[in-house]
Amino acid sequence: MILPYPIVPDVTDDGFDTQTVTLNVNRMKIELQILPWVSLLDALREYSDLTGTKKGCDHGQCGACTVLCDGERILSCLTLAVMKEGSEITTIEGIAQDGQLHELQKAFIEYDAFQCGYCTPGQICSAIGMLREGKAKTRDEVKELMSGNLCRCGANNNIIDAIMDVKNQGNYE
Amino acid sequence: MNNFIYTKAHSVQDAVDKVGGKTDAKFVAGGTNLIDLMKYSLTRASTLIDVNPIEGHHSIEEKDGGIRLGAFVTNAKTAYHPLIEERYPLLSRAILAGASAQIRNMATNGGNLLQRTRCYYFYDANTPCNKREPGSGCSALMGYNRIMAILGTSDSCIAVFPSDMCVALAALDAVVNISGPDGERSIAFTDFHRLPGNTPHIDNNLLHGEVITSIDIPEKGFCKNYSYLKLRDRNSYAFALVSVATGLELEGGIIKEARIALGGVAHVPWRGKNGEEFLKDKEPTRDNFAHAAEIILSGAIGYEYNSFKIELAKRAIVRNCIMALHPETQLPGAQPSA
Numbered sequence: 001m002i003l004p005y006p007i008v009p010d011v012t013d014d015g016f017d018t019q020t021v022t023l024n025v026n027r028m029k030i031e032l033q034i035l036p037w038v039s040l041l042d043a044l045r046e047y048s049d050l051t052g053t054k055k056g057c058d059h060g061q062c063g064a065c066t067v068l069c070d071g072e073r074i075l076s077c078l079t080l081a082v083m084k085e086g087s088e089i090t091t092i093e094g095i096a097q098d099g100q101l102h103e104l105q106k107a108f109i110e111y112d113a114f115q116c117g118y119c120t121p122g123q124i125c126s127a128i129g130m131l132r133e134g135k136a137k138t139r140d141e142v143k144e145l146m147s148g149n150l151c152r153c154g155a156n157n158n159i160i161d162a163i164m165d166v167k168n169q170g171n172y173e
Numbered sequence: 174m175n176n177f178i179y180t181k182a183h184s185v186q187d188a189v190d191k192v193g194g195k196t197d198a199k200f201v202a203g204g205t206n207l208i209d210l211m212k213y214s215l216t217r218a219s220t221l222i223d224v225n226p227i228e229g230h231h232s233i234e235e236k237d238g239g240i241r242l243g244a245f246v247t248n249a250k251t252a253y254h255p256l257i258e259e260r261y262p263l264l265s266r267a268i269l270a271g272a273s274a275q276i277r278n279m280a281t282n283g284g285n286l287l288q289r290t291r292c293y294y295f296y297d298a299n300t301p302c303n304k305r306e307p308g309s310g311c312s313a314l315m316g317y318n319r320i321m322a323i324l325g326t327s328d329s330c331i332a333v334f335p336s337d338m339c340v341a342l343a344a345l346d347a348v349v350n351i352s353g354p355d356g357e358r359s360i361a362f363t364d365f366h367r368l369p370g371n372t373p374h375i376d377n378n379l380l381h382g383e384v385i386t387s388i389d390i391p392e393k394g395f396c397k398n399y400s401y402l403k404l405r406d407r408n409s410y411a412f413a414l415v416s417v418a419t420g421l422e423l424e425g426g427i428i429k430e431a432r433i434a435l436g437g438v439a440h441v442p443w444r445g446k447n448g449e450e451f452l453k454d455k456e457p458t459r460d461n462f463a464h465a466a467e468i469i470l471s472g473a474i475g476y477e478y479n480s481f482k483i484e485l486a487k488r489a490i491v492r493n494c495i496m497a498l499h500p501e502t503q504l505p506g507a508q509p510s511a
């Protein structure tokens with residue numbers, strides 16, 4: 001088999017050292033020993049056992065890896081974990097509180113807004129970020145501002161329905 | 174991705190010093206282009222210098238009647254800044270037509286100017302590409318060149334520069350402010366990016382080790398008559414096949430000044446100065462806009478699969494000039510008005 005790109009070893013013996021990085025994830029401090037090229041996505045999934053955040057394309061093109069960083073939605077696949085020392089990260093695991101699902105999580109269930117569920121964690125984190133931004137007024141604007149989250153199953157209409165319902169209820173904080 | 178050392182810069186001087194003579198040390202800002210290219214092993218760096226901790230260039234401020242955009246302000250914060258929405262809505266619309274909300278939250282103003290082409294062959298390390306590997310040849314010339322350039326091309330490269338934000342900055346006469354080992358300098362926006370010539374691997378006139386610190390836009394913002402139109406294969410979240418930024422200044426029903434810049438057609442954001450000249454002191458009619466479009470596209474050359482862009486660009490100019498007469502009709506994501 002010919003691999004298209006060189007595979008780089010994860011651990012090196014040529015002078016590259018792991019760094020201690022402290023991440024605040026879901027209101028918990030996590031201290032990691034990682035190499036500088038570990039993405040925030042891999043730091044969460046591979047080194048912190050937080051596998052709710054999904055890896056789709058790993059290149060910024062699908063939105064599956066969306067998390068909230070200091071309240072804003074970002075892509076964890078194009079972020080280096082070492083660059084987020086001290087930031088507040090929220091993943092899908094940190095959305096429900098005190099055993100209560102977030103309004104968006106409830107709406108996704110009510111509106112049948114997922115099939116395989118692969119894009120769902122990213123969709124929900126992204127929708128929370130979008131509602132907080134407060135820029136989308138119309139359904140068209142919600143669609144536009146959610147367009148960074150692709151759903152391979154084609155559940156998009158129900159996803160937008162679920163988000164519109166929560167937005168119209170105004171109870172998303 | 175290759176192995177690298179990661180370090181933070183705390184001042185512009187610190188960033189410049191940390192590059193020192195290292196030819197493969199790179200700055201990282203939002204990371205949305207650089208990390209992507211590094212993951213494909215299309216670019217490599219021995220050291221990544223994080224410029225985000227540098228103080229003093231994280232704000233948007235009034236400057237000599239115009240505005241200074243800090244290089245490390247995100248694209249999202251810039252697009253939604255009250256001063257930009259009110260005085261430079263064309264810039265706001267162009268930024269919001271690009272990428273996705275998540276990427277705009279990460280991408281910085283400085284990084285946006287330095288993003289690399291989306292030419293398929295540039296992204297495919299198994300094919301020759303003069304931009305990636307100088308002297309290896311250009312696969313797009315005889316390849317599937319549907320998304321490639323029609324203006325300012327050379328036999329070495331027919332790639333387009335993919336930014337939306339930069340199309341508006343070209344129309345708005347922006348100036349790029351730079352600090353480097355030899356001190357500070359400024360470059361007019363239309364002189365910042367380069368045509369491919371026989372050095373397509375050099376995208377712009379920034380020198381290695383120089384930091385973009387800010388971007389200035391002069392007072393004139395065309396906030397009454399402006400429009401950004403982006404034509405692409407999907408309504409949203411795709412790069413432009415052709416995009417147009419238009420600003421018009423009207424007085425008594427006559428065009429006093431027109432600005433027209435195109436995206437997706439050249440190795441640089443393409444400013445249509447000759448068409449702008451034609452429109453001066455004319456009535457804002459469809460015929461005049463169509464004539465201006467003919468002038469702007471007069472030097473265009475199509476390749477096997479992208480000749481359609483010539484007609485597309487002409488029609489986009491006309492449509493966008495008409496939309497600029499009624500900016501309130503614009504739809505989200507820079508789609509044509511209804």
Ligand SMILES: Cc1cc2nc3c(=O)[nH]c(=O)nc-3n(C[C@H](O)[C@H](O)[C@H](O)COP(=O)(O)OP(=O)(O)OC[C@H]3O[C@@H](n4cnc5c(N)ncnc54)[C@H](O)[C@@H]3O)c2cc1C
Binds near residue numbers: 203208281336338
């Ligand atoms: C899936 C996807 C879709 C996209 N769609 C669009 C689109 O439709 N329209 C569009 O316009 N853009 C689009 N983009 C591109 C995006 O806008 C750019 O990647 C972004 O603006 C780059 O900014 P950054 O801060 O992340 O740069 P980085 O990736 O951090 O850096 C890019 C380059 O600039 C250098 N650099 C960064 N800041 C400075 C500085 N201050 N001084 C000197 N050098 C510096 C870095 O060394 C690097 O070489 C898309 C990106 C992705 C991943």
Ligand code: SF4
Binds near residue numbers: 329331
């Ligand atoms: S058009 Fe430019 S970037 Fe694309 S293959 Fe040819 S040389 Fe490379």
Ligand code: FES
Binds near residue numbers: 058076
């Ligand atoms: S995994 Fe990050 S955008 Fe697809």
Ligand code: FES
Binds near residue numbers: 113114119
């Ligand atoms: S539910 Fe399957 S990808 Fe969206």
